[in-house]
Amino acid sequence: MPEMLRIAVPNKGALSESAAAMLSKAGYRQRSDTKDLVLVDDINNVEFYYLRPRDIAVYVGEGTLDLGITGRDMLLDSGANAEEIMALGFGASKFRFAAPANGAWTLQDLNGKRIATSYPGLLSDYLHARGISARLIHLDGAVESSIRLGVADAIADVVETGTTLRKAGLELFGDPILLSEAILVQRPQNRGDIDPLALAHLQQRLSGVIVARDYVLMDYDIPVEQVEEASALTPGLESPTISPLAKEGWVAVRVMVPARGHQLLMDHLHDLGARGILVSELSACRL
Ligand SMILES: Nc1ncnc2c1ncn2[C@@H]1O[C@H](COP(=O)(O)OP(=O)(O)OP(=O)(O)O)[C@@H](O)[C@H]1O
Ligand SMILES: O=P(O)(O)OC[C@H]1O[C@H](OP(=O)(O)OP(=O)(O)O)[C@H](O)[C@@H]1O
Numbered sequence: 333m334p335e336m337l338r339i340a341v342p343n344k345g346a347l348s349e350s351a352a353a354m355l356s357k358a359g360y361r362q363r364s365d366t367k368d369l370v371l372v373d374d375i376n377n378v379e380f381y382y383l384r385p386r387d388i389a390v391y392v393g394e395g396t397l398d399l400g401i402t403g404r405d406m407l408l409d410s411g412a413n414a415e416e417i418m419a420l421g422f423g424a425s426k427f428r429f430a431a432p433a434n435g436a437w438t439l440q441d442l443n444g445k446r447i448a449t450s451y452p453g454l455l456s457d458y459l460h461a462r463g464i465s466a467r468l469i470h471l472d473g474a475v476e477s478s479i480r481l482g483v484a485d486a487i488a489d490v491v492e493t494g495t496t497l498r499k500a501g502l503e504l505f506g507d508p509i510l511l512s513e514a515i516l517v518q519r520p521q522n523r524g525d526i527d528p529l530a531l532a533h534l535q536q537r538l539s540g541v542i543v544a545r546d547y548v549l550m551d552y553d554i555p556v557e558q559v560e561e562a563s564a565l566t567p568g569l570e571s572p573t574i575s576p577l578a579k580e581g582w583v584a585v586r587v588m589v590p591a592r593g594h595q596l597l598m599d600h601l602h603d604l605g606a607r608g609i610l611v612s613e614l615s616a617c618r619l
């Protein structure tokens with residue numbers, strides 16, 4: 333039996349529920365009590381450690397744990413030696429500058445100013461690379477209040493919908509500093525090997541969940557003369573499966589299509605002459 337894979341999972345915060353849900357869909361046991369710190373999944377030979385997402389890159393970077401789920405922004409901010417190996421398609425956010433509305437700020441205006449942030453590592457790398465010298469004010473959270481309260485002139489913070497910024501009377505400026513999402517990280521190669529087969533299975537399972545989330549399975553019948561045009565609309569991931577139908581001159585097509593916009597696709601296929609168009613949700617897949 334190879335050694336148990338040890339995986340860190342966010343214990344709370346913006347990423348924790350989606351991370352646990354993704355692992356459950358991928359067939360792994362997850363904790364039922366949010367106070368549990370460790371969970372052993374014997375069947376899959378995996379041990380899950382529930383940790384603060386900010387600390388996960390540190391544990392994995394030090395090689396104490398094999399793998400972890402965290403935010404790309406948190407990995408880069410930590411400066412830890414963990415390596416991003418897969419984007420997980422949830423927990424998307426932008427890391428951006430903001431300042432009081434109508435101030436018409438530019439990046440260069442930050443020279444000599446105070447910038448509040450919970451991500452000082454990420455921010456100082458960015459400013460340094462652009463030759464901007466500013467004073468960083470490191471706060472734990474609720475960074476949007478720092479300007480009104482007089483400890484900063486501008487902020488660099490996580491923005492998802494932008495609601496928090498607007499409520500604080502702030503507006504964005506400059507390009508996004510970073511586009512972040514939840515990622516899978518692995519420990520550096522020089523900190524010991526990860527069983528390659530176990531890692532491949534984990535990644536295949538997670539990819540399967542991502543694809544099952546973003547695609548649906550579509551079946552339709554169509555006259556042979558129209559099948560080429562229909563296939564161009566529904567090329568599938570590799571290519572559509574086309575089978576003969578008992579009805580002369582017709583074929584059946586089975587193909588995966590993006591979940592987003594599939595109703596519009598059904599309109600177009602129907603206009604082309606397709607009939608019996610069925611859509612089924614995917615619960616899992618392995619490509
Ligand atoms: N709306 C959001 N608010 C905060 N973080 C978000 C949001 N959407 C996605 N994220 C991502 O989630 C991660 C932050 O997670 P979390 O909320 O646990 O951190 P935290 O703000 O430091 O913790 P806490 O708020 O519990 O003190 C980052 O990778 C961030 O990019
Ligand atoms: O663009 P929005 O959708 O408004 O989301 C972004 C806000 O949410 C997060 O705060 P959180 O609730 O994690 O509190 P914190 O600042 O104390 O971490 C983040 O730090 C922003 O303040």
Ligand SMILES: [Mg+2]
Pocket residue numbers: 345473
């Ligand atoms: Mg937060």
